[in-house]
Amino acid sequence: MKNGRREFVSTLTKAVGTSMLMNTRGLSQAEQVWLSQDSITVGQVMDLILKTIPNAPFPKTVDTLKSGNASQKVTGIVSTMFATVEVIEKTIAAGANFIIAHEPTFYNHLDDTDWLQNDPVFRHKHDLLTKNGIALWRFHDYWHSHRPDGIQTGMLTTLGWEKYADAQDAHIVTLPATPLSQLITHVKGKLGIKQVRVVGDTSQTCQRVLLMPGAAGGRSQITAIEKVKPDVIFCGESSEWETPEYVRDARRQGQKLSLVIMGHIMSEAAGMEWLVPWLKPKLPGMKITYIPSGNPFTYE
Secondary structure, X not given: OHHHHHHHHHHHHHHHOHHHHHOOOOOOHHHHHHHHHHOOEHHHHHHHHHOOOOOOXXXXXXXXEEEOOOOOEOOOEEEEOOOOHHHHHHHHHOOOOXXXXXXXXXXXXXXXXHHHOOOHHHHHHHHHHHHOOOEEEEOOHHHXXXXXXXXXXXXXXXXXXXXXXXXXXOOEEEEEEEEHHHHHHHHHHHHOOOOOEEEOOOOOEEEEXXXXXXXXXXXXXXXXXXXXXXXXXXXXXXXXXXXXXXHHHHHXXXXXXXXXXXXXXXXXXXXXXXXXXXXXXXXXXXXXXXXXXXXXXXXX
């Protein structure tokens, strides 16, 4: 029966195209194994992932291919936060040709490159991708739209806070009473953060934590603070004239509220690392690895 099913799938693939199979809901595990181990394409991997995202594909999104094409065969997949030149070089060395990156590749949110055509840094990166046949897909809007949010889940898992997260809103974490200084040490150690910025009192005892990785923006952060009433908000980044000033004024009014800014990259990186164990069962036999892009900053 297994051989007969394989022959049937092979014949059907030749007749209607493998991509149509991948777009068919209810694809059996046997068919997934066959496709992944044989010659799955970039587009088929993308289709497989998008099936897990509510309301995907989106009519408007930054999550598009930045290099390569959907029809090319996948030799290996790399997950990362930023597709830096170093990450691209390591991908090539590993024999992989499909990078899934959370953030922009070409230095602006929309990855608009018209203004960079004569820039040597852009040209080098673009040519490195093109000459080595690397497909690069941004996976930002979709990963945040996954239920549960892929970035938030990866962060909670790495921090060991899954059991403390609110079932209705994973941004709210209720911990045993702990001094803020100890929470900061824990977060820095688990996420590999060298330095954080703090507005508040590190001796303050905290239980209710608002965890907002990335750059949600001051309005979203402040609105969440007002709604959740946390002891502390851990965020990825914030404009200095927004949430930091709000927290400073709130403290002056007597509120026991602190802010910890972790840095954008390291506040979300664990979510892209978590993509690997999430994706592997869906693509048996495919080599899928996480390559950290790391933090570009040094501290003097």
